[in-house]
Each structure stands twice: as C-alpha cells, then as structure tokens.
Amino acid sequence: MAGWLSGCGGAGAGLVALVDAATDLVLPRECAGCTAAGPLLCPGCRRDLGGPARPVPAVAVPLPVLAVAPYAGTVRATLLAHKEQGRLGLAGPLGGALARAVRPLAGPHGVVLVPVPSRPSSVRARGHDATLRLARRAARELGARGAPALVRPALRLARATADQAGLTAGERAANLAGAMVARVPRGRNWSDGRLPLVVVDDVVTTGATLTEAVRALRAAGVQPAGAAVVAATLRRSPVRTVEEPGGLD
Numbered sequence: 001m002a003g004w005l006s007g008c009g010g011a012g013a014g015l016v017a018l019v020d021a022a023t024d025l026v027l028p029r030e031c032a033g034c035t036a037a038g039p040l041l042c043p044g045c046r047r048d049l050g051g052p053a054r055p056v057p058a059v060a061v062p063l064p065v066l067a068v069a070p071y072a073g074t075v076r077a078t079l080l081a082h083k084e085q086g087r088l089g090l091a092g093p094l095g096g097a098l099a100r101a102v103r104p105l106a107g108p109h110g111v112v113l114v115p116v117p118s119r120p121s122s123v124r125a126r127g128h129d130a131t132l133r134l135a136r137r138a139a140r141e142l143g144a145r146g147a148p149a150l151v152r153p154a155l156r157l158a159r160a161t162a163d164q165a166g167l168t169a170g171e172r173a174a175n176l177a178g179a180m181v182a183r184v185p186r187g188r189n190w191s192d193g194r195l196p197l198v199v200v201d202d203v204v205t206t207g208a209t210l211t212e213a214v215r216a217l218r219a220a221g222v223q224p225a226g227a228a229v230v231a232a233t234l235r236r237s238p239v240r241t242v243e244e245p246g247g248l249d
C-alpha cells in the first residue's frame with residue numbers, strides 16, 4: 001500500500017483535521033455556502049448541490065465527465081470551506097452530490113472510484129485529503145443506495161507539480177502532463193474490468209487533471225468509464241441533463 005499513500009497526511013495533520021471536525025460539531029457557526037447564521041449548510045445551499053448529473057461538454061477529457069452543479073456561488077464557497085478551511089462536516093452533502101454524479105457511470109454490480117491525487121504539500125497544509133474524503137463519502141452513499149462502490153487511490157503524483165490556480169489552460173496541461181502514475185494490481189476484483197472505474201475529483205476546470213488521470217490509468221492497462229465531479233467551472237456551452245438509471249434521488 002505504500003505507493004498509494006500520497007494522499008495521507010501525517011499524525012499531526014490528522015489531529016488538526018480531527019480538531020476542526022470537532023469544532024464544527026460543537027460550535028454554532030454559519031452556513032459554509034452563504035454565511036447565514038445557523039447550520040453548517042443551510043437548506044438553500046443544500047438545494048444548490050442537489051441537481052442531477054449533467055455532462056460537462058466543454059472540457060478536453062477523452063471520456064464522459066459528469067457534474068451536478070456549476071462551480072460558482074454557494075457551491076464554490078462550500079467546496080472551498082471543506083477543502084481549505086477543514087469544515088469536514090461538509091463531506092456528507094458534498095459526498096452525496098459526488099455520488100449522484102457517479103451514479104450514471106456505475107455498472108449493475110457496482111463501481112470503483114479512483115480519486116485524483118492531491119499534492120502532498122497541499123494535504124499537509126490543509127490537514128486532510130479533500131478529494132479522497134469526498135470519494136469515501138460518495139462510496140458510502142452509493143452503497144447505501146444499492147450501488148456498491150470501492151475507493152481505490154491508485155493514482156499518485158510521480159513528480160512535483162505547481163498549484164493549478166492562476167495557470168492558463170495550456171499551462172495547466174503542461175504542468176500535469178505525465179505527472180501521474182497508476183498502480184493497478186492484477187487479479188483484483190476491481191482491476192479486471194468487471195466493475196467500471198470512475199475517476200473522481202471535486203471540481204473540473206479545464207480538464208487537465210482528469211485527462212492526466214485517464215492517461216495514467218490507461219498506461220497501467222485499465223480503461224476508465226468516465227469521470228465525475230461535484231462541480232464544473234462554467235463554460236460557454238450549455239449543459240444537458242442526462243438520464244440517471246436507478247438514480248440516487
């Protein structure tokens with residue numbers, strides 16, 4: 001498992017995450033989405049995460065990419081509060097949203113979720129791996145609703161990469177090209193093609209991260225069925241609602 005541990009923080013980081021989670025439980029705070037006084041996520045901001053899975057057409061990923069919300073407004077604030085501010089109680093509603101994005105890509109016997117790897121420096125700074133956490137919550141949601149899901153952090157970063165924020169589309173692609181490697185053990189029930197593999201992330205912007213994840217998995221001999229994210233950066237092309245066979249709602 002050593003090669004799969006790039007997403008895990010140290011004991012100190014884990015303690016920070018634990019304290020943050022406990023703080024969220026104990027102290028009355030404000031809504032992470034709209035800052036209204038009250039619960040961690042108010043009903044209106046929960047509704048903003050409640051859309052159906054939609055394809056994200058304007059990203060350069062060689063597979064279907066599904067999202068449930070635009071990356072804007074309260075959804076953006078909620079994702080940032082989870083990832084950057086350690087408001088870990090948000091993993092529940094965000095994981096539920098990610099599960100809805102995954103569901104159309106799941107097979108009749110379940111699905112394998114492969115989270116994109118986080119930069120180790122980001123995990124240390126934040127005290128947790130937000131993408132891995134969302135993948136685990138999404139798997140729990142899927143399992144509870146009849147679609148068994150495994151989480152397999154098979155991807156890791158093989159070299160240092162820059163923070164994607166502030167980079168152009170071309171710079172993002174160059175920053176990540178060839179940066180990931182996949183470790184896919186043979187003979188496991190998740191790697192023999194019986195269960196669809198879905199790459200998961202919190203947000204898609206240009207698609208550079210997902211494209212690199214797909215490339216690395218294909219290089220390791222497996223073919224992902226698609227990718228799912230909570231939110232997609234708004235692009236010019238309109239999004240179209242897709243059917244959700246056996247959907248979660």
Ligand SMILES: [Zn+2]
Pocket residue numbers: 031032033034035036041042043044045074
């Ligand atoms: Zn709110």
